[in-house]
Amino acid sequence: MTEMTESGIWQEVSSPFCGIASDDLMIKVEGNSVSVLENGDAITKKGFETPITDTSPRIQGEEVSLQQAVSHVAELLRSSKQPVIAGMATDLNGARAAMALADKSRATVDSMFSKATFRNTLVLQDTGWMTTTLTEVRNRVDLLLVVGSDIESAFPRFYERMVWNKESMFGQDIESREVIYLGKSPSGDASTSPKGKKARLIACDDTNLPEVVSVLRALVKGRSIQAEQVGGISVTDLSELAEQLKQAKYSVVCWSGSQLDFDHAEVVIQNVCEMVKELNANTRSSGLYLGGKDGDTTVNAVSSWQSGYPMRTDFNRGYPNYDPYLNNVEQMLAKDEVDTLLWVSSFDVDKTPPKSAATTVVLGRSGMTFEQEPEVFIPVGTPGIDHEGRTFRCDSSVAVPLRKLRNSGLPSTFEVLTAVEQAL
Amino acid sequence: MLTKLTGGRVYDPTHGVDGEVRDIYIRDGRIVEHPADGKIGKEIDIRGKVVMAGAIDMHTHIGGGKINIARTMLPEDHAADVVARTELMRSGCGHAAPSTLTAGYRYAEMGYTAGFEPAILPANARQAHMEMHDTPIIDKGGYAMLGSDDFLLRMMAANEDQEAINNYVAWTITHSQAIGLKVVNPGGINAFKFNQRKLDLDEKNQYYGVTPREILLRLARAVNELGVPHPLHVHGCNLGVPGNMNTTLDTIQGIDGLPMHMTHIQFHSYGTEGDFKFSSGAAEIAEAINKHKNITVDVGQILFGQTVTASGDNMRQFAGSPHSHPNKWVCMDIECDAGCGVVPFKYKDQSYVNALQWMIGLETFLMVDDPWRIFLTTDHPNGAPFTSYPHLIRLLMDKTFRNDVLSTLHPEAQKASHLASLDREYSLYEMAIMTRAGAAKLVGLADRGHLGVGAAADITVYTDDVDREKMFSKPDYVFKDGNMVVKHGDLIDVTWGTTHVVKPEYDNSIEDSLKPYFDRYHTQKMGNFKISDDEIVDDGRGSLTVQPLHKGGAL
Numbered sequence: 001m002t003e004m005t006e007s008g009i010w011q012e013v014s015s016p017f018c019g020i021a022s023d024d025l026m027i028k029v030e031g032n033s034v035s036v037l038e039n040g041d042a043i044t045k046k047g048f049e050t051p052i053t054d055t056s057p058r059i060q061g062e063e064v065s066l067q068q069a070v071s072h073v074a075e076l077l078r079s080s081k082q083p084v085i086a087g088m089a090t091d092l093n094g095a096r097a098a099m100a101l102a103d104k105s106r107a108t109v110d111s112m113f114s115k116a117t118f119r120n121t122l123v124l125q126d127t128g129w130m131t132t133t134l135t136e137v138r139n140r141v142d143l144l145l146v147v148g149s150d151i152e153s154a155f156p157r158f159y160e161r162m163v164w165n166k167e168s169m170f171g172q173d174i175e176s177r178e179v180i181y182l183g184k185s186p187s188g189d190a191s192t193s194p195k196g197k198k199a200r201l202i203a204c205d206d207t208n209l210p211e212v213v214s215v216l217r218a219l220v221k222g223r224s225i226q227a228e229q230v231g232g233i234s235v236t237d238l239s240e241l242a243e244q245l246k247q248a249k250y251s252v253v254c255w256s257g258s259q260l261d262f263d264h265a266e267v268v269i270q271n272v273c274e275m276v277k278e279l280n281a282n283t284r285s286s287g288l289y290l291g292g293k294d295g296d297t298t299v300n301a302v303s304s305w306q307s308g309y310p311m312r313t314d315f316n317r318g319y320p321n322y323d324p325y326l327n328n329v330e331q332m333l334a335k336d337e338v339d340t341l342l343w344v345s346s347f348d349v350d351k352t353p354p355k356s357a358a359t360t361v362v363l364g365r366s367g368m369t370f371e372q373e374p375e376v377f378i379p380v381g382t383p384g385i386d387h388e389g390r391t392f393r394c395d396s397s398v399a400v401p402l403r404k405l406r407n408s409g410l411p412s413t414f415e416v417l418t419a420v421e422q423a424l
Numbered sequence: 425m426l427t428k429l430t431g432g433r434v435y436d437p438t439h440g441v442d443g444e445v446r447d448i449y450i451r452d453g454r455i456v457e458h459p460a461d462g463k464i465g466k467e468i469d470i471r472g473k474v475v476m477a478g479a480i481d482m483h484t485h486i487g488g489g490k491i492n493i494a495r496t497m498l499p500e501d502h503a504a505d506v507v508a509r510t511e512l513m514r515s516g517c518g519h520a521a522p523s524t525l526t527a528g529y530r531y532a533e534m535g536y537t538a539g540f541e542p543a544i545l546p547a548n549a550r551q552a553h554m555e556m557h558d559t560p561i562i563d564k565g566g567y568a569m570l571g572s573d574d575f576l577l578r579m580m581a582a583n584e585d586q587e588a589i590n591n592y593v594a595w596t597i598t599h600s601q602a603i604g605l606k607v608v609n610p611g612g613i614n615a616f617k618f619n620q621r622k623l624d625l626d627e628k629n630q631y632y633g634v635t636p637r638e639i640l641l642r643l644a645r646a647v648n649e650l651g652v653p654h655p656l657h658v659h660g661c662n663l664g665v666p667g668n669m670n671t672t673l674d675t676i677q678g679i680d681g682l683p684m685h686m687t688h689i690q691f692h693s694y695g696t697e698g699d700f701k702f703s704s705g706a707a708e709i710a711e712a713i714n715k716h717k718n719i720t721v722d723v724g725q726i727l728f729g730q731t732v733t734a735s736g737d738n739m740r741q742f743a744g745s746p747h748s749h750p751n752k753w754v755c756m757d758i759e760c761d762a763g764c765g766v767v768p769f770k771y772k773d774q775s776y777v778n779a780l781q782w783m784i785g786l787e788t789f790l791m792v793d794d795p796w797r798i799f800l801t802t803d804h805p806n807g808a809p810f811t812s813y814p815h816l817i818r819l820l821m822d823k824t825f826r827n828d829v830l831s832t833l834h835p836e837a838q839k840a841s842h843l844a845s846l847d848r849e850y851s852l853y854e855m856a857i858m859t860r861a862g863a864a865k866l867v868g869l870a871d872r873g874h875l876g877v878g879a880a881a882d883i884t885v886y887t888d889d890v891d892r893e894k895m896f897s898k899p900d901y902v903f904k905d906g907n908m909v910v911k912h913g914d915l916i917d918v919t920w921g922t923t924h925v926v927k928p929e930y931d932n933s934i935e936d937s938l939k940p941y942f943d944r945y946h947t948q949k950m951g952n953f954k955i956s957d958d959e960i961v962d963d964g965r966g967s968l969t970v971q972p973l974h975k976g977g978a979l
Contacts, residue, residue, distance in 0.1 A: 012952060023949050124493075130755045135759040139574075284616075305554075308517035309517075
């Protein structure tokens with residue numbers, strides 16, 4: 001359990017920043033200063049160590065009390081014709097409060113990660129998938145196929161924790177695990193085995209992935225392919241890969257929605273997922289989508305159980321209305337369809353609201369700076385540092401508890417949004 | 425303040441009260457004696473009305489990963505049943521996989537005051553409780569799922585003694601904040617990860633060499649020895665497979681007289697006779713249930729229309745995925761702990777198989793003699809959404825109505841069933857047993873499901889109506905912990921129920937093997953896996969109610 005073992009030293013701390021919710025961090029807290037002593041990586045260190053600067057809310061740049069800020073936000077929402085609650089980088093209770101407020105203020109909700117997340121969501125809602133979770137990967141994977149993603153740049157500890165762990169529960173020789181990249185090449189050596197076996201690379205550009213994945217799926221299904229090359233890859237290489245997938249006992253096909261960053265990448269993901277289903281006719285294979293940082297999985301889960309729908313849902317007419325296209329807040333802001341934007345970003349000081357003409361309220365992590373001062377800025381605590389919370393991992397099955405590590409006095413997103421709801 | 429409900433016809437089977445006219449007194453959320461000083465704060469005249477304790481759904485998938493996958497996956501299903509916000513209620517959606525808020529409101533509006541999530545994967549228990557926390561009015565709780573988790577199978581393969589297994593079971597129930605223990609396709613979810621596609625009762629898991637029969641015995645014994653009131657909750661082998669009635673009969677025989685609850689028995693009562701090689705095994709199954717007093721069942725009745733099936737049994741869900749309607753589905757392996765499968769499905773009255781499934785469920789209801797050992801469920805949402813309970817109640821209480829519906833179904837299926845010849849109609853008293861007194865006793869709720877002094881004032885008042893569907897759809901009043909939450913069929917107050925758990929004792933030395941197991945193989949620390957009491961209380965709206973254990977626990 002996350003706990004303070006000696007003065008200022010916390011053990012087994014979970015990270016809400018990394019998407020895989022590593023919970024073996026050792027953290028030192030002195031006053032308001034936090035440092036990751038063990039098991040940190042670039043993403044986690046930045047997440048925990050970003051210093052506190054502002055502690056006072058501001059209206060038009062002038063310091064005000066929290067109560068004044070809350071009343072002003074309530075007034076803005078009350079007079080808004082198209083309010084939007086976006087960003088949505090928060091924890092369980094922050095998401096609950098945001099949904100309650102959206103319901104009451106007839107707002108539209110969307111997350112800053114939706115562009116990537118909806119590449120997966122659209123597949124789930126159209127054809128579904130077979131997936132697995134991190135502990136299964138750690139113990140069972142014999143072939144990891146990475147599609148169009150450079151895992152380690154975004155998930156630095158994925159290989160250490162899930163692939164090159166010391167041992168598997170089932171006596172597998174860890175060194176025998178195969179890693180194959182299809183598309184992008186890895187940016188470092190995380191995918192190289194402890195004894196130095198490098199991942200195999202079958203490279204192609206993102207733009208060729210739709211075609212390459214289609215052909216791979218066809219080969220897995222035993223279809224014959226006339227072409228000798230596809231997307232710069234020889235069909236022989238793809239046939240060999242198809243054969244490896246069929247021979248593997250527990251292959252895992254992995255991707256990151258944010259790295260498949262091209263139009264209609266959902267079609268590639270869909271082909272991957274259908275291929276995985278088809279592999280399961282004879283052997284076992286599973287998909288694994290990486291993502292879920294900064295509360296992304298959490299807010300989609302909460303939105304689904306409270307409204308029936310994930311992000312990109314509006315309450316304009318008093319009931320939930322889901323539209324993954326019209327309720328894309330990035331587009332709505334670009335088209336000037338929003339008059340009031342409430343941006344929640346409690347994890348990362350760099351995740352500021354997109355530029356827009358909307359009157360903007362930011363519930364942001366302390367230390368956030370703005371090109372253009374928002375109408376209201378309320379510095380809020382970071383879940384798992386300034387207050388307790390819970391967050392889901394990318395695999396959406398496991399949620400981890402987050403502990404309060406310091407007494408910064410910063411309010412939680414839950415507290416602020418609940419106060420706004422009550423003031424409405 | 426003391427409230428008096430005057431002159432209702434009371435059905436309280438726990439106390440043998442069968443329709444007698446009685447007054448009920450409520451104070452501070454509890455049912456109390458007639459006040460000595462005679463002072464009444466508020467009197468509600470319910471003369472001529474039918475009074476029962478609040479109903480308890482002892483098996484309903486209301487919270488957790490798989491039902492949330494179902495919600496996210498089915499926007500088109502919600503779109504037909506969106507629910508607008510009111511002064512009192514949050515907006516949401518209904519039908520097959522309703523939002524948590526709407527689910528709570530609708531249960532209360534039907535006179536239900538508690539629901540139990542039957543498949544809480546320990547690895548996913550945190551989510552199940554989050555969702556139940558967001559389910560208003562009704563009390564909730566759930567059964568922790570073991571039997572395909574690698575830790576148990578490793579213990580069994582190493583032939584560890586029963587006491588060690590008891591410790592592990594108690595540790596799991598305690599730290600997943602559950603009130604019982606469930607097993608789903610015993611060992612089968614695990615076997616599927618090793619690419620086994622079926623696992624009969626005596627078939628070995630190819631890695632561990634352990635059979636479902638052994639798993640059932642070990643877990644049923646653990647639950648019994650720990651004094652957990654709810655018997656081991658069993659979703660058996662071979663769900664949905666024609667001929668599985670023999671497996672089910674073997675399972676009943678094989679449990680050595682230990683208490684066992686067999687869930688959604690309808691899905692496990694299939695024979696292979698006739699032209700369609702699919703027949704009803706309900707008569708044989710009912711006979712076995714009648715004979716074996718250690719067995720309880722809930723039915724898992726199917727009703728016609730669109731729904732979604734959500735199960736921990738990914739082995740069987742994968743096998744059923746070609747039948748998905750609409751054509752999309754999810755299967756998952758989860759955390760060396762369990763798995764899940766979500767397959768939307770449409771039951772059609774002109775399908776031979778679906779029509780016969782409907783008949784098999786009803787035959788079972790009507791042929792099991794003892795209403796204390798059979799429970800009214802649709803395995804929400806797997807057989808049908810829980811909102812169809814009033815319709816199901818009418819089918820059970822009204823033979824003419826039942827036979828009218830029967831006569832519209834697939835003609836060959838009608839010929840394959842002798843449902844039309846079954847004359848039984850459930851009485852109000854029997855209905856109160858099945859949905860209240862019996863359910864509370866089965867789940868292990870000491871202070872619910874009855875109307876005795878000291879019981880929680882969870883009370884439902886109906887207007888008697890020969891149309892039982894109408895009667896059970898809209899109660900006149902529903903009281904939750906003494907608060908009137910429904911009046912004339914409409915919700916008038918939103919309260920938040922408690923979470924019922926048991927806390928069986930165990931020897932903490934089990935953590936000496938669990939902690940290194942988590943460190944070596946898991947991606948989460950043992951300590952972070954545990955769900956604290958504070959998480960259930962959460963923002964202050966939640967609460968824990970620890971129900972008493974049976975005496976005679978071995979530890």
